[in-house]
Amino acid sequence: MSTLAIVGFYEEWWIQILKAIVIFAVGLQLVPVVLLAERKLLGRFQARYGPNRVGPYGALQPLADILKLLTKEQFRPSTSIGFLFVLAPLISILTAVAAFAIIPFGNVQHIFGKEVGLYGIDVSIGPLYVFAFGGIAFYGIMLGGWSSGSKYSFLGAMRAAAQLISYEVSQGLALVGVIFTAQTLSLTGIVEAQKGMWYIVPQFFGFLIFLTASFAETNRAPFDLTEADAELVGGYNTEYGGGRFASYYFAEYLNVLVVSGIVTTVFLGGWLLPFGIHPPGFLDPIVVLFKMGLVTFLFIWVRATLPRLRYDQLMSFGWKILLPLATLNALVTAVLVVVTH
């Protein structure tokens, strides 16, 4: 049997299960925080306050939102295809959580005499794993939009399909430069390779391209054409309500977190701090979460600033500008790596 991927660090089975639960719980807790942060920050960006009625400073707003969604009736249009309609949000949420597993929150630590890696799994195919689950995530959107049996959902899903295919290429190519320089696909390996300098400096263009493509991949402004409210009601999730809509919503924000995590790991040096500061190992997750927060802030900031692109602009930007730039970036990096080694 051929090897699909090598696992960088292996622990006992019960530690892995424990880690899976902890990471899932952390991801689950981060989503409401991002949700609230987005609504509060969008408010401040637009010179208003955002939610401030539920709890102190509106802190319980996400809880109220989730409660409201979960107590709603599970509605299904008569034109929908039941089996797929139920399955689609599950695919979305599953892939988002799975992609979250490889974000490294720290290196191998000694906890109670055991060596534990502060990540779900350290595979030798890091970014490929993320793109693989990104590719499957897209079935969640496609199937959801198509099986709803509604024209708005269908249009939204079609747009999502075209957009995700176009931008996944540039996203992947933007990472190629980093992989050339680090000479590894393991995400912990990439972080270790950034000891001297974070890749945001030598790979600045790669960073910009990856970030732009990520906005499109997570269906966020200015590339939120899949749910362009003014034209498509709600895009692929128009017919969804209650818990299923909550799943989609959750997956969307978890995807933002995953992309922030990837940007942190690949370009912002993961758990490393600049100026040779070496905090004790148990602070690593906090450093990573802080950097992820900064990237998420950038996502929200851009959403508050840039208007949505037109569909043809989106396509021509993706294929005519972003893709050639990403290719050029990869090529130049390849040449430089060969010349300097």
Added chain:
Amino acid sequence: MGDPTPTTAELNVTSWSPGEDVIEVMRTPAPGPARATWRTFRETARGLMTTFGRLTEKGVTVQYPEEKTPVYPRFRGRHKLHRFEDTGLEKCVGCSLCAAACPADCIRVVAAENTPENRVSAGERYAAVYEINLSRCIFCGYCEIACPFDAITMGHDYELSDYDRSDLIFTKEMLLAEPLERTPLRNEGE
């Protein structure tokens, strides 16, 4: 009747000139790739700085139930009926001019004669029934204008929602009662 519509040939459309003072629209030359890229980045950065500047400012939202927008003195809110301050008699004499002026037909007045034992208003007659259906009222203020005795004026209260339509029919007692000043009045120059 005016002139018949001229035909296209009469207008001589092909050689029509907008006049001496009209110049052609001038456009700046399309920027080259480098300039376009620079412009895109600069404008994006400028937009980001503009929104970031808002973060440091206070929100402009009026926190409504706690904070209320003050109204101007001539604001037309809920009606008030008035009494004479010295005698305490009602100013309304039941003439129904307000009801006649009302475009929404929301005022109902039934007049009755004042008697020496039961003297309600200053005139010969008084309004035995005076009702305003606020679910129909359009707050135009014509009743106020029509009233010869300034017996009815528009107040400043704008919080008029209720759970039942019948609760929105205001009777004479409710209109005469000193209203709860729920709405702040705008100060001079505010």
